[in-house]
Amino acid sequence: MELPPLFVDRMARLLGDEYAAFREALQGRPHVGLRVNTLKLSVEDFAARSPFALEPVPWCRAGFRVTDGQRPGKHPYHAAGLYYLQEPSAMAPAEVLAPRPGERVLDLAAAPGGKTTHLATLMQNQGLLFANDVQPKRVHEMTNNLDRWGATNLAVLTEQPRRLAERLGAFFDRVLVDAPCSGEGMFRKDAAARRTWTPNHVARCARIQEGILRHAARLVRPGGVLLYSTCTFAPEEDEGTIARFLKAYPDFSVEPIPAEHGFAPARPEWADAPEEVRGAVRLWPHKLPGEGHFLARLHRDEDAAPLPSPRPFRPRPPGGELWAQYRDFVAQTLREEPAPRHRLAVFGNRLYALPEGLPDLAGLRVARFGWWLGTFKTGRFEPAHALALVLRAADFHHTVDFPADAPEALAYLRRQPLASAGSNGWVVVTVDGFPLGWAKRVHGVLKSRAPRWLGRI
Numbered sequence: 001m002e003l004p005p006l007f008v009d010r011m012a013r014l015l016g017d018e019y020a021a022f023r024e025a026l027q028g029r030p031h032v033g034l035r036v037n038t039l040k041l042s043v044e045d046f047a048a049r050s051p052f053a054l055e056p057v058p059w060c061r062a063g064f065r066v067t068d069g070q071r072p073g074k075h076p077y078h079a080a081g082l083y084y085l086q087e088p089s090a091m092a093p094a095e096v097l098a099p100r101p102g103e104r105v106l107d108l109a110a111a112p113g114g115k116t117t118h119l120a121t122l123m124q125n126q127g128l129l130f131a132n133d134v135q136p137k138r139v140h141e142m143t144n145n146l147d148r149w150g151a152t153n154l155a156v157l158t159e160q161p162r163r164l165a166e167r168l169g170a171f172f173d174r175v176l177v178d179a180p181c182s183g184e185g186m187f188r189k190d191a192a193a194r195r196t197w198t199p200n201h202v203a204r205c206a207r208i209q210e211g212i213l214r215h216a217a218r219l220v221r222p223g224g225v226l227l228y229s230t231c232t233f234a235p236e237e238d239e240g241t242i243a244r245f246l247k248a249y250p251d252f253s254v255e256p257i258p259a260e261h262g263f264a265p266a267r268p269e270w271a272d273a274p275e276e277v278r279g280a281v282r283l284w285p286h287k288l289p290g291e292g293h294f295l296a297r298l299h300r301d302e303d304a305a306p307l308p309s310p311r312p313f314r315p316r317p318p319g320g321e322l323w324a325q326y327r328d329f330v331a332q333t334l335r336e337e338p339a340p341r342h343r344l345a346v347f348g349n350r351l352y353a354l355p356e357g358l359p360d361l362a363g364l365r366v367a368r369f370g371w372w373l374g375t376f377k378t379g380r381f382e383p384a385h386a387l388a389l390v391l392r393a394a395d396f397h398h399t400v401d402f403p404a405d406a407p408e409a410l411a412y413l414r415r416q417p418l419a420s421a422g423s424n425g426w427v428v429v430t431v432d433g434f435p436l437g438w439a440k441r442v443h444g445v446l447k448s449r450a451p452r453w454l455g456r457i
């Protein structure tokens, strides 16, 4: 594998005797990892039914390496949201941020949502989780991933961090900035990252990171935590970015991350950074089974002066004809109401169940206001994919189950019609008991309503 010569020079100079081990690690194969969705099943349940050979990831209880060369992205369990594909070092940021159920958490550069799914499982659908990114296409991909995941306490936005800071103020207990970076930790698996790397790109990324952190700082409540992470080894974007941040925001300080599991202390001397930056960590590919990451945990002083927090949201539940259509759908399809009426709200023609404590988001670009239940079409209610993927098989009146290795499971995902005896109407297709998505049964034929993107993953 060809590495950019200036990158090689820099790493050889910085690492000295350690460089040979680093270089050898970069010649190895990238790790394939998956993280179990504990909103849907326990780690033990998954390990017992896993079709892949797994090795635990020491720093993430739900994380595993796939060691038999299989491609878990093609398996129907992936479409059912039982796991997220993620290389092991990318499992560290959410673990170190350690959100608790009930907190307010913001993932500020979140797409395509890998770390958001991790934060969602740690929060167990309690509290409020905001996922934001500036790139609409990536946000679209993220909403698909989050629908599959089955989180209900989410708001998804496509906003500039500055606008969020102006509108929401110091609203969050924890903020993750998984920053855009030069991606040197992706060199082993991504030829494009190697091709586009230049020292100018590194400098440009460092400027972008500084800009994002400036707004992130204002979104953290006094006493709250900001976690900054990158997947690059460039000191300018790691220790350097944190040094500039600490200088600009004296109400933040580094909270040391324990150097365990092979995590190595950061290197302030590489970026003229203050000694406290040694409490951040570097995950090196020659010291642990992962591609490489940098993590800094920053604590905001209790007595920092916060910006005012936003007004709460006042939901308007659907009434009249819409309410009747929804009630009709629920009676025919579900065993129970999925959410209490006072939490329901209509935006455009979509029905959402809003998370508890959602602030007023008027004027912001919002892609999801919580749990998307469905859409009002002319004269009827159509359920959303997310409605099927949050609930359990036992919550539906009509299900059709296929074992994971049955050709019907893949045929359903590819939207092919399947023969199925039973009454006409909405049915949820499950794989080994886990919902995959909706179908409509019409005179003995099951017409798949799997989203098109699901058949492609």
Ligand code: SAM
Residues within 6 Å of the ligand: 108, 109, 110, 111, 112, 113, 114, 115, 116, 132, 133, 134, 135, 138, 160, 161, 178, 179, 180, 181, 208, 212
């Ligand atoms: N956290 C994601 C995950 O685990 O799947 C990966 C995030 S990726 C490293 C960085 C993201 O930052 C990209 O999706 C990019 O669109 C976004 N980004 C770039 N500039 C940004 C900005 N000014 N504010 C917020 N996000 C930004």
